[in-house]
Amino acid sequence: GKVTYVGVDGSRTTVEVAEGENVMRGALYNAIDGIIGECGGGLACATCHCYVDDSWADRVGTPASREEDELLAAASAPRRATSRLSCQIVMDPAIDGLIVHLPETQY
């Protein structure tokens, strides 16, 4: 499915992310700045922090697990209601067209 990454400068990049793949890897594979993914998706770093667009918040706006919720508290950029760890958002047809916003910093 398609995922659009919106940079802090408002630039938008839309890429194809395979079903079953996560939104952190989608950024890395397409050389999108702003997602680091230091731990490789292991729920151990919070450098894959992103903000789900308001229009998608109902579908993917809440942390998938307590571990994700706790790590988000340690993210460098301010946490918002729509904060997610992008490695925990797995592509499936229901979220085709997803829009995420990149935070100002991951460190």
Ligand code: FES
């Ligand atoms: Fe480390 Fe997502 S890549 S928690």
